[in-house]
Structure formats: structure tokens, C-alpha cells
Amino acid sequence: MKRSTIWFIAILAGLAAAAGSLVYAQFDAGYYSQKNLGAIMQPAAPKDTDGATYAVTAYPLYPPELAPGPGREDVQSYCSTCHSTRYITMQPPLPPETWAAEVNKMVKVMGQPIPDDVQPVIIKYLQTHYALETRKP
Amino acid sequence: MNERRELSRRKLLHIASIAAGVAETRGFGSVEKLFAQQSEVPANEKILPTFTGPSQNPYWNSIGPVVQYPQKSPLVLLTDRPVQLETPRHYFENAFTPNEAFYVRWHLDEIPNSVDLATWRLSIEGNVERLLKFSMGDLTSKFKPVSVAAVNQCSGNSRGKFQPRVPGGQWGHGAMGNAKWTGVPLRELLVAAKIKEDALFVQFQGLDKGKGPEGHGSHEFLKSLDLKNPVLDECIVAYAMNDEPLPMLNGFPVRLIVPGYFATYWMKSLSWIRVLEKPDENFWMKTGYRVPDTPRGNTTPEDVKAGNVKTVPISRMPVRSFIITPDGATKLVAQLPLTVRGIAFSGYGSVNKMEVSINESFSAVSGLTTKTWTPADLGDDHGPYSFRTWSHTWIPPKPGRYLLAARATDAKGNVQSDEGVWNPGGYLWNRIEYQEVVVGRAS
Numbered sequence: 001m002k003r004s005t006i007w008f009i010a011i012l013a014g015l016a017a018a019a020g021s022l023v024y025a026q027f028d029a030g031y032y033s034q035k036n037l038g039a040i041m042q043p044a045a046p047k048d049t050d051g052a053t054y055a056v057t058a059y060p061l062y063p064p065e066l067a068p069g070p071g072r073e074d075v076q077s078y079c080s081t082c083h084s085t086r087y088i089t090m091q092p093p094l095p096p097e098t099w100a101a102e103v104n105k106m107v108k109v110m111g112q113p114i115p116d117d118v119q120p121v122i123i124k125y126l127q128t129h130y131a132l133e134t135r136k137p
Numbered sequence: 138m139n140e141r142r143e144l145s146r147r148k149l150l151h152i153a154s155i156a157a158g159v160a161e162t163r164g165f166g167s168v169e170k171l172f173a174q175q176s177e178v179p180a181n182e183k184i185l186p187t188f189t190g191p192s193q194n195p196y197w198n199s200i201g202p203v204v205q206y207p208q209k210s211p212l213v214l215l216t217d218r219p220v221q222l223e224t225p226r227h228y229f230e231n232a233f234t235p236n237e238a239f240y241v242r243w244h245l246d247e248i249p250n251s252v253d254l255a256t257w258r259l260s261i262e263g264n265v266e267r268l269l270k271f272s273m274g275d276l277t278s279k280f281k282p283v284s285v286a287a288v289n290q291c292s293g294n295s296r297g298k299f300q301p302r303v304p305g306g307q308w309g310h311g312a313m314g315n316a317k318w319t320g321v322p323l324r325e326l327l328v329a330a331k332i333k334e335d336a337l338f339v340q341f342q343g344l345d346k347g348k349g350p351e352g353h354g355s356h357e358f359l360k361s362l363d364l365k366n367p368v369l370d371e372c373i374v375a376y377a378m379n380d381e382p383l384p385m386l387n388g389f390p391v392r393l394i395v396p397g398y399f400a401t402y403w404m405k406s407l408s409w410i411r412v413l414e415k416p417d418e419n420f421w422m423k424t425g426y427r428v429p430d431t432p433r434g435n436t437t438p439e440d441v442k443a444g445n446v447k448t449v450p451i452s453r454m455p456v457r458s459f460i461i462t463p464d465g466a467t468k469l470v471a472q473l474p475l476t477v478r479g480i481a482f483s484g485y486g487s488v489n490k491m492e493v494s495i496n497e498s499f500s501a502v503s504g505l506t507t508k509t510w511t512p513a514d515l516g517d518d519h520g521p522y523s524f525r526t527w528s529h530t531w532i533p534p535k536p537g538r539y540l541l542a543a544r545a546t547d548a549k550g551n552v553q554s555d556e557g558v559w560n561p562g563g564y565l566w567n568r569i570e571y572q573e574v575v576v577g578r579a580s
Binding site: 031032036052084090 | 202
């Protein structure tokens, strides 16, 4: 075989391997942890000197305190698949219909599969604790 | 909360005992009188509420706790997953925002903790003649680097000022920053890949992923620009921010820079540039980040409810300016000159006129009733898309309450208005901002 043909086959094989590898295999993502809460990060020299990996530590989690009451567990389990419940506690007091619209958006637009019988429980919980008349400090 | 109150009560008792001691040894007047002077807790030590509303957030920043994240100095927390952090006010005294203080806003929770540049590639794909993949080494060595100073501002910056309030990230004014971005012109990469003739849009995707189902906005974050949009000629694929690698939370290894445009288009950890032959129908273009097709993107809740608001994708940033110091937390002294400082910027070109207005006893909520504007001094011009600092020397004439206001005019003649805007997304806020200050007696 000619040298150029060998090179050609080698390049083809390389391309196939690259295409076959998982697109996201190249990086770590979504690493969150509560263990470094309140700590000032101290610089630590990276261990590898010859590698090309650039890394940071886990992103700290600051779980908020949700108001106690019926529906809180459903909110915690269904509303924290994609995001922290700080998305709830961060909001200003919102009208009851806005909370209903937000939950509907999460189901219909964002695709979160909240069972039909749980949706009203979650809406009721948010309206009871995070609406205009009801929000407590 | 009770514990905090108890603490401040103890602090007062402590101050009182010191005051009493001073009074005894130095023979001052009544202990009560001295105590009254010392016991006033400065405004900046007030315990913040856990939320604001239904009125405006009255503060400059949002009210979350100050938190520590990798590669970051302490920032104000909005949400922890995905990460949203706001830059504290004092960092805006300078035209360039330090990388470690630059605000953070991700849309999806699976964001990179590490990237291996041995395997990471920036792909150009879709409707192109040549599918290309660039390593970081390719980007830094095969192209001549270009730099631009440009403001990156979240579309929802200052959302907490909306009336009535709207749901979403409740940002104060700190979801913005200015940096010198260095990298490769986007156009050179597109030319290298040879865009096909029937191509219409170019779509950008980063390394972030969400846990929502495929085909939904909760699964991937995608943004597009029209290939006919002249802003593409100014876009940069940046590998350096203020002459350093980008912090992981600000989009390492490379980020798209779209000068003058809101940050929603500035894709972080940019890894796919996809040329499309039809308009982008994904959630983040078709539903999210849209503004009413009206002057200033203004509308009303009634019009939204009636369903007669036509929307367009958000684009350029309207002219804005901010008073950074004095911040109102400290009493000023009558007749003692001070420098009022701030920044200004516009997505439509350089800010070339800055004015301040200093008035006694007007309400910040209702705005100025009389407007006497005095020109302020402009700082260095770092280019049309950068923050520009401004300053104005003021000698507080006499004790009292004053309302400071700042107003910017950009190269296109756009001037900030004293009216707010309202739209359901909470975008495009650019009203004149106020700072109330208290001036005390000099003796």
C-alpha cells in the first residue's frame, strides 16, 4: 500500500472515531454540592501540568426554606428537576393567576410531566404562600 | 432574624456604655444626648427583607445573600441551580468589570465544571460547504486576534423595577458588566466554512444542557441571528476576557460576543455554530426573549391579556446610566465637595452626553417634577459598546435630603426617559435612575 493511502485510511478512521464519540464526553457538567457553603475558596494549584483539562470545584447549592404547608413536598420534588426552588422564593408576591400560568408553562411549554392531580396541589401551595395577600417574610 | 435583632440591640448597649464612659471622662453634656447621636444604626446595616414587592425593589442590587463561587469574588445570589449571580454596585466605579466580579446567568443546570481542551472543538455545521472543527489552539494560532470593549447586559437587568412586578429573575441593576473581549471574528469562521446560498440564520449552542425532555427549552439553550444582520460583522468568538481566560461561569473556553446586543445572544461555552436554511423555531427564539414591537418595547398588562401585542426577538440595548457613588448609605457633609460618579452605555453607539440633576426633596418613585440638568464630565471613550465613566463635582449646599439623577444621551441622540417601561418579560428597563442622599451639618 502506498504511504499516502495508509495516511488516508488513518485519517478516515480518526474521523469516524471522533464522530462516534459522545458529543458531551469531553467535559464534566452539573456538579453541585452543599459541602462548601459559607467557605471562602482557597486557591489550590491544579495537579496536572501536562493535561489540557480546565476544571473548577462543585458549584455550591443554597437550598431555600419553602413555607411549610400541604403541597410543599410535591413542589420540592416536581419543581426541582430542572431548577432550584430559589426560583420560587426569589419572586415578588405574584397574583394567584400568575402562579397558575407559571405551573402551566412548566408543564405545557417546558415539558415537565407533573401528573394532572398534582398540578392543582402545586398551584394551590404557591398561591397560598407566595401570592400578593399571603406572602410572609 | 430575631437573633440579628438581638445582636444589634447588644451592639447598641455596647455603644451606649462606651458613650457613657466617654462622657464621664471628658465631661461632655448629657449621656442621653450623646447616646442618641451614636445609636442611629447606619442605613447600610439594616436587615434586608427576604423578598421585595409588590412595589419596586427599592435597592440598587437584588436582595439575595452574598455567596462564594469558583473563580468568583462574593456576589449576590439569585438562584443556585442554574447559577445566577449579580455583581455588587461598587464594582461599577470603573469602566471595566473584573472577571471575578462579572455577573453570571445560566439557563440550564448542567453547566461545565471542567472542559478538556484536548477533545473540545468548536464545530461549524449545517448549511455550509465545509464542516469545520476548531480546537482552542486553532483559534489562537490560525487567526489574527481582534479585541472589543463591550457591555454584556442581561435582557432582564433591573426586572425588579417593573410595576406591576413580573415573574422571572428578580435582578437589581447588577446583571451587567463590561470587559475587553479578544478572539476571532465570527465572520472569518463562517467564510472558512463557506455558507451555502440558501442559508438564512446562524444558530449558536453552548455546552450547557437541561434535564427537560428533548425538543423543549428546558433541554437545550439555542439562540440565532439573521445572516443578513450587520451585527454579525462585529461578532467575536472570544477566548479572552480582560486579557485572561474566561471564568468557567462566564463561558470558558469561548464565548460569542455580540457588541451592542443583549447578553442572551452571547452564547457561553460556545461549541456549535449551526447555519440554518429556515428561521429558528426553538423556544428561546420563538417564545422566550421577545419584546413588544412598540417604541421602547412598552405595553400594558391589559393589552397582553387581550392578546394584541405583536412581539419581536430582543436585540440592541437602549441607552442607560447609573449613579454608583454616593450610594446613599453614608451621610454627606454640607459644604464638603464630593465627586458623584457613575457609568453609562448604549447598544446604539457611544454615550457622548451625560447630565446630572440635583434636587431637594423630590420622590424617587414619582420622579423629578422639575428638571434642571447640568453637564457631567465624561471619562475615556473605550469604544462605542463599552461602559463610559462620568463624574461631577458637587458641593452639598446645606443639610437636607437630596435626590440625584443621571441621564445619558447616545451617539444616535437617544436620551433616557423619566418614564419606566412595562412588558411581560421584564426586559429593556432604561429609565433615569435616582439616588437619594442625606446631607448633615458640618458643625
